[in-house]
Amino acid sequence: RAISAYNYHFHGWPDKSFGRDPKDEREFAEVVQGCMTKMLAHHPISEGQASPCFGHVVPPTAADVLLAKQRLREGFAFVGLTEEWNLSVCLFHVKYGGPCKDVEFEDIRPGRAVKTEGNGTEYDTSVLRGFVDEFDGEVYKEAKSIFYEELEKHKVTDALCHTVCPSQFPAV
16 A cells, blocks of 8 residues: 555655655655554544544554454445455445446556556565555454455355356356
């Protein structure tokens, strides 16, 4: 997420705090770390912010991470994964019905990432020089758990997806 935001005009960078652009991808990632966690755990308006990420250079706390994970699990009707986009769209239709449309599978905002096998993309993370956002990483692990639990609960497989979204899933 941080590399994507960096490439998208430094989205989330606290200009007012620094008065300059980030030096590089690593500095950017260190400063905006925990943004997803803070978005889930904080209410920006009550804190006088347009967003809990802009202008907020303090990383989230362990309590923020726990609250973000709880809200993700209890407050969202659907959790999908971008690296499992096709499967996410299929799961959505299995849960909520309606026909799949080809437009749901289009990459309407391609970035600078490298396309990989399947339907995912990868960034060259070497620009982060080993930095890992532990806060958002914990919340992301929870999102992955929810997603795979939902696949299992609804018995979503490639074979089922072929019947739900036949143009995107070959017959198995």
